[in-house]
Amino acid sequence: MIDLLRRWINSPTPARRNTCVLRLERLEAREVPSIPDTPFGIGNLMKGGVHSFPAKAKDLPSGTMVEIYFGGSKDTTGQFKASVTLKDPKGAAVRSNPSFAPIQSEERLAFAAYTITAKTSGQFTVDVKNAGKVIEGSYPYWGTAKIKLPDITVSGAKYFGGSEKDHKNPTGVEVTFKVSGGDPSKFQEKFKIGLYRSTDGKTPGSKLAETEVSGAGQTIKLDTKSPLQGRIHEPYLVVVADNDKKVEEDNEGNNSTKLDLPPIGVMIDPGKNGLTLMDNETFTVTTGGVAASGFRIELRQRGQADTDYTIVAGSSASKFTVIPRLADKVDYLPSAIASGVRFYGATHQVTVQFPELTTIAADTKVVQAAQGLWNQTKTILTSSNGQNWRELGAYIYLDTSTGTYSFGPTSTGPLNSLINGIPTTATVSVVGPGDQVNTTNKSGIYYVAWFHTHPQDHWRASPLFSRGVGPSTQDVNTSNTSGIPGLVFDYVGQQMTVKDPRTGKVINSGILVHTSVGVNANASLYQITGGPARRRT
Structure with missing residues (x-):
C-alpha cells in the first residue's frame, strides 16, 4: 500500500523547477509508477552543485527495496555528469554512484537498490550532484524512486486430520505462506496466520486457530484440535495472513485463501x-x-x-x-x-x-402360505370324518435382504373332538425363532405377524351350534398383549340369528357360520382388527 506521489514545485524561473518532493505514504494504489516520460527537474546544475529530493517513508518492513532511477536528455558536449547518493533516515549514505557516464542521449540509468533490514520510518534523501562542468543552457534531467515492498501470499490450503475409517472430520488446515517482492531473504517481520470461519469465503469471522510466523516462507498447520463442522451461516473457512495488518505489503488482497466447510x-x-x-x-x-x-x-x-x-x-x-x-x-x-x-x-x-398388517396380508407369498395351512387344517378334519380337528399356526417373517415374506415352522394345536355332542374349543400356541439380524450386511429376518386357522370344529355338532367368524376376542387380546398383529384363516359367515326351536330364545346372532356349513365352504384371510396395526418396536 505504498505509492509514489509526485508533486511539482512550480516557479516562474527554471532554476526552481528542479525540485520535486517524493512522498511515500500509505495510499490505496498497489504499485509505484514506472519511470516518467517527462522530466521533473529542469535547470542548470552548477559543477559541484547538489539537488536533493526527499522521500518520506512510514513503517517500511524489513526486506523492502528502495530503487533509484536517473537519466536526462542528450548533452552534445558530454560535459554533464551526475553523482547520485541515497541517504537513509539517519543521514547515512547507503547507496551511491560516484559518476554516471556522460549523458549522450535520452537514457534511463538504473541506480542499485537498497534493501531495508529492519522496519523503518523517516525520510530518505536522494542527492544529485553535477560531477562535470556546466555548459550554458538548461539540461533537463529526471529521477524517480521505486519502493518494492514484501508481499505475503498464502496458498495450497488443504485439510488434515480426521479419518474416513472412523467417520471423523478433519481437525485443521495445512497452508503454505510465501514472501515475495522486495528482498525476501531480508524479511524478518513477525506476523500471524489465522484460520477463521466465513460467511462468504472472503471475510474472516470467528477465529478457530492462529500461529505466529516469520521468515520468507514455510508450510504450517493450523489445528483446532476438534473435528470441523460446517455451519449454515458460515459454510466456509478462510486462512488469512497478517489479518491485523502489522506488515505493510505491496498487495493486501492476496494474503488469504478459502476452503469449503459444508454443513452436512x-x-x-x-x-x-x-x-x-x-x-x-x-x-x-x-x-x-x-x-x-x-x-x-x-x-x-x-x-x-x-x-x-x-x-x-x-x-x-x-x-x-x-x-x-x-x-x-x-x-x-x-x-x-x-x-x-x-x-x-x-x-x-x-x-x-415394521410393515403394516395390511401390507403383509396383501403379499402373494403370505396368502399362498396361509392357504396351505388352511388346506392342512381341513385335511385333518376330513381324515377323521369330522370327529377331530386342530388349529395350525405360524409366525410370518420378512427377510429384508430380499424383501420376501415367509412362514416359520408350523405350530400345531391340541387335538380336539366332540364330547357328548359338544365341540371342544380349539387353540394353538404359535412359537418360532426370534429376529435374526445381520449387522454386517445391515439386514435381518424379522417376525412381523402371527397366523392361525379356525377349523370347522362343529361339523358333527348339534344343529343348534354356531359361532362367529374371523378373529376371536382371545385372538385380539393375544395380539394386544404380544404387540404383534395377526391373521386368521376362517370360513366366510353370514348375518343370521340362531334360536332354540323349543323355546324360541335367541342363542346367537351376527356374522356367523352354522353347523350346516360344509368343510369346503368359502373361507377367507382375516386381519385381527382391534389389535396393533404393525409390530411394536
Whole structure:
C-alpha cells in the first residue's frame, strides 16, 4: 500500500523547477509508477552543485527495496555528469554512484537498490550532484524512486486430520505462506496466520486457530484440535495472513485463501410419517449451498461403533432412494466431499417401523402360505370324518435382504373332538425363532405377524351350534398383549340369528357360520382388527 506521489514545485524561473518532493505514504494504489516520460527537474546544475529530493517513508518492513532511477536528455558536449547518493533516515549514505557516464542521449540509468533490514520510518534523501562542468543552457534531467515492498501470499490450503475409517472430520488446515517482492531473504517481520470461519469465503469471522510466523516462507498447520463442522451461516473457512495488518505489503488482497466447510445434513421425505422396512424412502444430503460431490448415506444399528457403518446409498447427485433393511433404532450418517475431503454430518437417529398388517396380508407369498395351512387344517378334519380337528399356526417373517415374506415352522394345536355332542374349543400356541439380524450386511429376518386357522370344529355338532367368524376376542387380546398383529384363516359367515326351536330364545346372532356349513365352504384371510396395526418396536 505504498505509492509514489509526485508533486511539482512550480516557479516562474527554471532554476526552481528542479525540485520535486517524493512522498511515500500509505495510499490505496498497489504499485509505484514506472519511470516518467517527462522530466521533473529542469535547470542548470552548477559543477559541484547538489539537488536533493526527499522521500518520506512510514513503517517500511524489513526486506523492502528502495530503487533509484536517473537519466536526462542528450548533452552534445558530454560535459554533464551526475553523482547520485541515497541517504537513509539517519543521514547515512547507503547507496551511491560516484559518476554516471556522460549523458549522450535520452537514457534511463538504473541506480542499485537498497534493501531495508529492519522496519523503518523517516525520510530518505536522494542527492544529485553535477560531477562535470556546466555548459550554458538548461539540461533537463529526471529521477524517480521505486519502493518494492514484501508481499505475503498464502496458498495450497488443504485439510488434515480426521479419518474416513472412523467417520471423523478433519481437525485443521495445512497452508503454505510465501514472501515475495522486495528482498525476501531480508524479511524478518513477525506476523500471524489465522484460520477463521466465513460467511462468504472472503471475510474472516470467528477465529478457530492462529500461529505466529516469520521468515520468507514455510508450510504450517493450523489445528483446532476438534473435528470441523460446517455451519449454515458460515459454510466456509478462510486462512488469512497478517489479518491485523502489522506488515505493510505491496498487495493486501492476496494474503488469504478459502476452503469449503459444508454443513452436512440429511433430509428424509417430509411427506412420510416415519420409515418402514422395505419402503422406498427419499433421502437428500444437504450442504448448505456449498458445492460438493460424492454424496453418501451410511447405516448402523444404534449402539454399534463408528467403524461399523455400512454404505447403503451413494451417488454423484445429492438425492437418492434408500430402502431401510434394519428395524428398530438405527443411525443414518450423511456425508459428501468438499475441498477434496469427505465431511460427515450429525448422526440422524431414526426408528424404522415394521410393515403394516395390511401390507403383509396383501403379499402373494403370505396368502399362498396361509392357504396351505388352511388346506392342512381341513385335511385333518376330513381324515377323521369330522370327529377331530386342530388349529395350525405360524409366525410370518420378512427377510429384508430380499424383501420376501415367509412362514416359520408350523405350530400345531391340541387335538380336539366332540364330547357328548359338544365341540371342544380349539387353540394353538404359535412359537418360532426370534429376529435374526445381520449387522454386517445391515439386514435381518424379522417376525412381523402371527397366523392361525379356525377349523370347522362343529361339523358333527348339534344343529343348534354356531359361532362367529374371523378373529376371536382371545385372538385380539393375544395380539394386544404380544404387540404383534395377526391373521386368521376362517370360513366366510353370514348375518343370521340362531334360536332354540323349543323355546324360541335367541342363542346367537351376527356374522356367523352354522353347523350346516360344509368343510369346503368359502373361507377367507382375516386381519385381527382391534389389535396393533404393525409390530411394536
